Every structure is written in C-alpha cells, then in structure tokens.
Amino acid sequence: MSRKIINAILSRSNRTILCDILYNSQITDVIEKEEVPDKPAGLADYICSKRKTPIGLTNSINANYCVVLPGSVDPHVHYDDPGFEWREDFYTGTLAAAFGGVSTVADMPCTSIPAVINAANLQHKLKVISKKAVVDFALWGGVSGTEFKDDTVRNNMLELKDQGVIGFKTYLISGMKDFTSLTPSQLAEVALIAKELDMPVAVHAEDKVFVESTRAKFQKENKNEIHHYCQTRGVEAEVLAIKKVIGIAQRTGAHFHIVHLSSKRGLVLIEEAQARGVQITTETCPHFLAFTHEDFVKKGGILKTAPAVKFQEDKKALWEGLKSGAISFVATDHASCDYPREKNTGNIWTDYAGVPGSELMVPYIFSDGFMSGKLSLQTIQKILSENAAKNYKLDSYKGSISIGKDADFVLIDPLEKTKVDQKKLHSKGKYSPFHDRIFKCRVEKTIIRGNIIIDHATLFVDPGFGSYYKSNIKTK
Numbered sequence: 001m002s003r004k005i006i007n008a009i010l011s012r013s014n015r016t017i018l019c020d021i022l023y024n025s026q027i028t029d030v031i032e033k034e035e036v037p038d039k040p041a042g043l044a045d046y047i048c049s050k051r052k053t054p055i056g057l058t059n060s061i062n063a064n065y066c067v068v069l070p071g072s073v074d075p076h077v078h079y080d081d082p083g084f085e086w087r088e089d090f091y092t093g094t095l096a097a098a099f100g101g102v103s104t105v106a107d108m109p110c111t112s113i114p115a116v117i118n119a120a121n122l123q124h125k126l127k128v129i130s131k132k133a134v135v136d137f138a139l140w141g142g143v144s145g146t147e148f149k150d151d152t153v154r155n156n157m158l159e160l161k162d163q164g165v166i167g168f169k170t171y172l173i174s175g176m177k178d179f180t181s182l183t184p185s186q187l188a189e190v191a192l193i194a195k196e197l198d199m200p201v202a203v204h205a206e207d208k209v210f211v212e213s214t215r216a217k218f219q220k221e222n223k224n225e226i227h228h229y230c231q232t233r234g235v236e237a238e239v240l241a242i243k244k245v246i247g248i249a250q251r252t253g254a255h256f257h258i259v260h261l262s263s264k265r266g267l268v269l270i271e272e273a274q275a276r277g278v279q280i281t282t283e284t285c286p287h288f289l290a291f292t293h294e295d296f297v298k299k300g301g302i303l304k305t306a307p308a309v310k311f312q313e314d315k316k317a318l319w320e321g322l323k324s325g326a327i328s329f330v331a332t333d334h335a336s337c338d339y340p341r342e343k344n345t346g347n348i349w350t351d352y353a354g355v356p357g358s359e360l361m362v363p364y365i366f367s368d369g370f371m372s373g374k375l376s377l378q379t380i381q382k383i384l385s386e387n388a389a390k391n392y393k394l395d396s397y398k399g400s401i402s403i404g405k406d407a408d409f410v411l412i413d414p415l416e417k418t419k420v421d422q423k424k425l426h427s428k429g430k431y432s433p434f435h436d437r438i439f440k441c442r443v444e445k446t447i448i449r450g451n452i453i454i455d456h457a458t459l460f461v462d463p464g465f466g467s468y469y470k471s472n473i474k475t476k
C-alpha cells in the first residue's frame with residue numbers, strides 16, 4: 001500500500017520546497033507544494049509560523065515541517081565484525097548509524113578477521129554480519145601487501161568485484177599485521193587492475209617512512225607528548241603521501257579516493273590535480289571539521305585519530321572544500337574501542353587511534369554546516385548522501401529523494417537541539433570528542449525502504465533488517 005510523508009521540507013535543484021512524498025519501499029512521487037526560505041533563520045521563522053500539533057494519520061507521516069534528507073550514506077566505517085567484537089560489532093555499529101539518521105554504511109575490509117581480500121573472506125563476513133545489520137550496507141574489498149605473489153592480487157580483485165564491493169581499500173602505512181601497507185609500486189599495480197575493472201582505489205595517505213622515522217626519533221628521545229604524536233601524523237606525512245598517489249593516478253588513469261583528508265595543503269594538491277583532469281576524489285571527517293591540535297591537547301587520547309587533527313586553517317579549508325565540491329562528501333571513519341581501557345593507556349603512542357562517529361555525523365554536519373550558515377541545504381544533501389552514493393555506484397537506489405529510489409529518509413527538526421552525551425551513544429565505545437556539545441537540530445526519524453527504523457529515539461526493527469547492497473547492481 002502506498003504511504004505518504006506530508007509537509008516535508010526538501011532541497012530540490014537548488015530550491016527549498018515544501019513537499020509531500022509518496023512511497024512504498026521505493027519513492028513513487030514527490031509533490032511540490034510551495035517554495036520556502038532557504039537560509040537557516042528564514043527557514044526557522046517559516047517553520048514556527050506553520051507548525052501545529054501533528055494530527056494522527058493512517059498510512060502517513062506528518063513531517064510537520066521537518067527538513068527531510070535522503071537517508072545518509074556513511075561510506076567509511078570500521079564495525080570490526082567478525083574479529084574485534086570487543087570494540088564494536090555489526091549490530092552496535094549499525095544501531096549507532098540508525099540513531100544518527102544514516103541509512104546505508106560501507107564497511108572497511110581491514111578491521112574484520114579474516115580481512116576482506118578475496119571472495120571467500122567476503123562471504124564469511126557477510127554471513128556473520130547480515131544477521132546483525134540494522135541499516136543497509138555495502139562492503140569494501142581491500143588489497144594488502146601480503147598478497148603480491150603470482151596473480152593473487154588480480155584474481156582476488158576480480159573475485160571481489162563479482163561480489164559487489166564498492167572499491168578497493170589500500171594503505172600506504174598500516175598498523176595492522178593482517179592487512180599491511182603497499183609500496184608505491186604495488187599501489188600502481190593495483191591501480192592498473194582497478195582501472196580495468198572500473199573501480200575506485202581508496203588510499204590511507206600518510207607517508208610510511210616519514211611517520212615511522214619521526215616516531216622512532218621521538219621515542220628514542222623520550223618525547224611522548226601529544227604534539228609529538230601530531231608531528232608524526234601531521235601535515236607533512238599527508239602531503240608526501242598524497243603527492244605519491246597523485247603521481248600514480250596521473251600515470252595510470254585510475255580513480256583514486258583519498259580517505260579522511262585532514263589538511264589544507266593536502267586539499268590544495270588534490271584541487272590542483274582535479275583541475276588537471278586527474279581522477280582523484282576525497283572525503284573528510286567530522287573530527288577534522290570540528291577540532292584542532294589545541295582541542296587534542298585538552299581532551300587527550302579520546303581525540304587520537306590517524307591522521308591527527310590539524311589546525312584552524314586546515315579546518316577552515318576543509319569546510320571550503322566541501323562547499324566548492326573539491327571534497328566530495330563527509331565520512332566518519334567510525335572506529336570504536338574498548339573505552340577507557342584502550343584509550344587511556346598512559347602513553348599517547350599506544351592509545352587507540354579512532355573515534356566512533358556514525359551516530360553524530362548527520363546532526364553535527366547539519367548543525368555546524370547548515371544551521372551555522374556555512375553550507376546550503378543542497379550541499380548538505382550532497383555531502384551527507386548523494387555524492388557518496390554516486391562515487392560508489394550505489395545511486396541506482398540510494399542517495400536522493402526521487403522516483404524509483406529506495407524510500408530512505410532522515411527527518412531533521414531544525415528547531416530542536418541535541419546535547420551529546422557520550423554515555424548514551426549506541427556504539428560499544430561510550431566516548432566521543434563531541435561529548436557535551438550542543439547541535440542545533442535533532443534527528444527525529446530514520447526511514448529505510450519505507451520502514452520506520454527509528455522514531456524519537458526508539459528502534460522499530462530487529463537485527464538482520466539491513467540488506468547488503470552491491471555496487472553497480474541496478475535491481476536487488
């Protein structure tokens with residue numbers, strides 16, 4: 001039976017419009033009613049003047065003038081399952097996503113055991129996580145430095161493409177023993193195969209030699225402060241690696257994607273390469289948009305990530321990169337740990353690097369991006385959903401509110417506020433550098449394929465509801 005969301009504020013081709021949305025499991029129609037103010041203050045006044053107590057409706061949801069975005073896509077998460085379940089599992093990870101308005105996640109290949117480097121390992125992972133998923137998901141394949149024998153890499157990549165992975169994750173530096181880094185020449189080899197397969201190669205871009213030699217020097221000199229860690233995983237490490245990746249992208253013509261971009265200088269290199277026609281895209285993370293080195297010193301290990309957070313000028317440049325489109329989207333790099341044990345080791349070198357982010361991405365970006373006036377609603381929609389879906393060829397069904405797409409929505413109330421309480425987050429790791437921050441909005445509902453998943457902080461589906469989505473596949 002057809003259902004309806006009434007009085008939803010949508011961003012439609014650069015205009016903000018009050019609409020009704022008709023759907024079953026997919027969207028069947030979008031009816032435009034009137035244009036509404038697109039700036040945050042004007043929009044808030046409009047909502048105040050229109051909003052009444054919602055009346056009960058059968059087969060309909062009264063959005064009551066909430067902003068409705070396509071269900072958000074978080075294309076870079078580490079839900080640690082199977083293998084590192086003491087940190088996170090696919091249920092708690094996707095639960096955090098659901099509560100945060102994320103309807104689709106893409107899980108990385110390296111933080112599950114065995115790593116997803118071939119079809120058998122992918123099938124094993126799929127069997128474990130499918131029973132636990134609350135939101136829809138896609139999977140990354142990966143290429144580890146351990147695979148470079150005979151035709152192993154090529155065969156594995158072909159297999160993984162058949163399994164529907166959205167791309168191949170690689171590292172120029174890796175702390176993982178089962179998923180090791182690639183040398184630049186190995187990365188170039190991967191690039192040529194990926195180009196043939198028309199698949200993106202994602203790179204963790206920090207220079208191995210720079211990071212390891214700087215760290216060894218500091219440790220030898222007993223320099224163990226946060227700013228020493230920040231120098232090892234600082235701007236220089238990122239810039240050196242991005243230069244190498246751009247060189248390989250240029251020579252091979254493969255599509256490279258730089259994950260978790262953190263610096264202005266890295267962004268400038270990427271912008272210049274894009275202008276020359278090099279196929280290179282990038283993402284950034286909420287922690288790089290919100291925090292600096294000074295915050296890291298104040299908050300301590302809780303804000304430790306790799307790369308490390310940078311400086312005010314980097315933050316500013318990353319916001320500008322999102323506005324201009326040079327940075328395609330936001331991703332969380334969600335990586336939870338056993339908190340406080342693994343975050344509080346008494347030594348910055350051994351504290352766990354990573355923060356759980358899936359639950360806070362949408363409200364943070366909506367609040368700091370749109371409500372603060374930095375980005376238009378249209379840009380918010382692109383960076384939280386549309387662009388990631390396109391980059392990974394999930395856009396036949398995800399990423400936009402248009403006829404034929406999955407009925408995935410997040411309803412956001414711009415008149416409400418959210419105060420972050422890390423103890424109440426749904427990830428296993430009850431910690432966040434955003435603890436105590438107030439976001440100028442609230443996620444009200446998450447809807448996936450026409451089903452209400454979350455309504456006012458209550459979950460309405462069982463584990464296993466989430467479906468596996470393959471890249472490039474039009475119909476499920």
Ligand SMILES: [Zn+2]
Pocket residue numbers: 076078108259333
């Ligand atoms: Zn990651």
